Amino acid sequence: MPTLSIERDALFNHLSKTYTDEEFEDLCFEFGVELDEITSERIEAEKNAATTKIKKIALDKLSRSIIYKIDVPANRYDLLCIEGFGRALKIFLNECDVPEFTAIIGDTFETMTVYPSTKSIRPHVVCAILRDITFTPESYKSFMDLQDQLHRNLCRHRTLVAIGTHDLDTINGPFEYHAKEDINFVPLTHDNESFDVKDLLDLYLNDPNYKHLKPYVPIIYESNGNGYPVIQDSDGTVLSLPPIINGSKSKITLQTKNVFIECTATDSTKANVVLDTMVTMFSEYCSHQYTVEPVYVSYVDEKGHEIDKFITPQLHTRTVRVSVDYINSMIGDVSLSPEDIVDLCYKVQLAPAYVYKPETNNESIIDDFVNKDKKCTKIADSEPKYVVVTVPPTRSDILHPVDVAEDIGIAYGYNNIPKRTPIASCVGSEQPINALTDKLRDEIARAGYMEVLTHGLVSYHDNYTALRRPIDKITSASLSNPANIEYQIVRTTLLPGLLKTLQYNKGTSFLKGFKVFEISDVVITDNEHTTCNTIVGTKNVRKICAIYAGPTSGFEIIHGLVDRILSLCEVSPSIACIKNSKKKGDSNDEDKFRVVRENYEYSIIEDKDDPLFFTGRAASILLSNGKNMKDVCIGKFGILHPEVLKNFDIAYPASILEMDLECLL
Numbered sequence: 001m002p003t004l005s006i007e008r009d010a011l012f013n014h015l016s017k018t019y020t021d022e023e024f025e026d027l028c029f030e031f032g033v034e035l036d037e038i039t040s041e042r043i044e045a046e047k048n049a050a051t052t053k054i055k056k057i058a059l060d061k062l063s064r065s066i067i068y069k070i071d072v073p074a075n076r077y078d079l080l081c082i083e084g085f086g087r088a089l090k091i092f093l094n095e096c097d098v099p100e101f102t103a104i105i106g107d108t109f110e111t112m113t114v115y116p117s118t119k120s121i122r123p124h125v126v127c128a129i130l131r132d133i134t135f136t137p138e139s140y141k142s143f144m145d146l147q148d149q150l151h152r153n154l155c156r157h158r159t160l161v162a163i164g165t166h167d168l169d170t171i172n173g174p175f176e177y178h179a180k181e182d183i184n185f186v187p188l189t190h191d192n193e194s195f196d197v198k199d200l201l202d203l204y205l206n207d208p209n210y211k212h213l214k215p216y217v218p219i220i221y222e223s224n225g226n227g228y229p230v231i232q233d234s235d236g237t238v239l240s241l242p243p244i245i246n247g248s249k250s251k252i253t254l255q256t257k258n259v260f261i262e263c264t265a266t267d268s269t270k271a272n273v274v275l276d277t278m279v280t281m282f283s284e285y286c287s288h289q290y291t292v293e294p295v296y297v298s299y300v301d302e303k304g305h306e307i308d309k310f311i312t313p314q315l316h317t318r319t320v321r322v323s324v325d326y327i328n329s330m331i332g333d334v335s336l337s338p339e340d341i342v343d344l345c346y347k348v349q350l351a352p353a354y355v356y357k358p359e360t361n362n363e364s365i366i367d368d369f370v371n372k373d374k375k376c377t378k379i380a381d382s383e384p385k386y387v388v389v390t391v392p393p394t395r396s397d398i399l400h401p402v403d404v405a406e407d408i409g410i411a412y413g414y415n416n417i418p419k420r421t422p423i424a425s426c427v428g429s430e431q432p433i434n435a436l437t438d439k440l441r442d443e444i445a446r447a448g449y450m451e452v453l454t455h456g457l458v459s460y461h462d463n464y465t466a467l468r469r470p471i472d473k474i475t476s477a478s479l480s481n482p483a484n485i486e487y488q489i490v491r492t493t494l495l496p497g498l499l500k501t502l503q504y505n506k507g508t509s510f511l512k513g514f515k516v517f518e519i520s521d522v523v524i525t526d527n528e529h530t531t532c533n534t535i536v537g538t539k540n541v542r543k544i545c546a547i548y549a550g551p552t553s554g555f556e557i558i559h560g561l562v563d564r565i566l567s568l569c570e571v572s573p574s575i576a577c578i579k580n581s582k583k584k585g586d587s588n589d590e591d592k593f594r595v596v597r598e599n600y601e602y603s604i605i606e607d608k609d610d611p612l613f614f615t616g617r618a619a620s621i622l623l624s625n626g627k628n629m630k631d632v633c634i635g636k637f638g639i640l641h642p643e644v645l646k647n648f649d650i651a652y653p654a655s656i657l658e659m660d661l662e663c664l665l
Contacts, residue, residue: 185248
């Protein structure tokens, strides 16, 4: 959930009124956001003074202005700056109308030509111009902060969309979007020094002074002969090297009057949302408020022939028809009339809204009314059953009628919804597998083992290679875009997590042995090699994994845990297993070793094939239920191979157990 930091006095200036902290917190609750923290630069510095060793002189220079930190929903991009947040609050309080955003189309367009060389890198670009804008130091800072917020949130750290803003008066259209190798320009981070693109990327990657740009370099670092994306004007001046840095010549300043905005992207939908957000937030500073000048975007082929064209920004406004009964059912025990709902729509920017009285359920009649007439004419004498709301370009979060119902509920006030006892009475209980594992956790902890909880995502190396097992891409569920090499697949075994727990706790004494366990899920795929038969293609398997590491391998300790777990689950050892375990001179009465679960029994046999274990020091656990399951391997235990211990930098011998639990239900 993004956090918006706003200076209190600036916000109250936008709202044209003041509140106490308690009053503003209540207002935030009514509006559907949360006032997370009240702080200041001075307070934040004093909190960190002990670790950063800030001098008192430096502390005194910091601002004491109160800052509100507000948690806003992740899909409300229009609330990520003081302009959007303040405007939304004023509309919510019925102190201003919902603005109407207009694209002013003149006799000619600025144009952006997109060449096919960009297809394999960042194929989409959208543009807009804010004419005759007036920046103040506060609005300029907010303009830059909104770009940072969008880059972190919707743009997914510039991988999906990168925003470039330029002083239009310093450059000359038409503009071109290429992918080139021979790029040389003065970047925004330098005043006069020109760089070749490869040298510039290496500088950002290795110089600690540019660590804020380092995370974005890998996005385009490996061009693989396809070139680097670049936007240039008609004079060849480099406007930007997306998604890394803009050129110095077109830098935005407080004196800038005309702003050219370009968004390059791998996702055209998100690019349009980002552009709409930028222009709707800051067009209020234009001489003609809430107006924007569009740009003609032309896609050409290798020969320069136009193959596609767009005019951006879209400023997409649409209508949504929602049933009144549906809205009331979603909110709760309320009976809002269509007229009430229309009034509430204006508080949450879903306006203009209309009461619709359909004569039939004919969709063509409804579409004709919504898209053409837009008047509250009486079509039939029946009671109104629908409202038609207008979704402005600022509300890209409205995707479904349920989103409209949610906003109507906020406008109505959650505190105003009557409390009532649910009509349906349901009895809930634990899933059997959860009940079993909760009981096992208690018993295993009593046996001296410490429970741990480890990551569900691992690398191929940790899950297979480090365990001396062949990589099995068929059984494992892999991630198509892992954040890093440590999160390539969903684990198919719990063992890497336990071994890493030992690796990261080498400072702990192992003299008395170190015993840990985990009961959790692994994931396997559903294909011809498995019997999952699940609709999603994978399924969770509940397993237990335990490890003992110490001065000795402790094979007998892990063996004892195996017998304890199966005994708790009322599974008897087989007759052959009992005879094999008896000492010389013991009674021949095998029944005293039997437990009460009928037909269930287990056997333990030597495992010679698994490279995870020390040769001749491993065993498989076979389970039979006397019916449809005959000697099925449900787990293994044994002494880990020294190479496995070396791969995880563990200096002591260790024995492990890993076993499926669902078959013990």
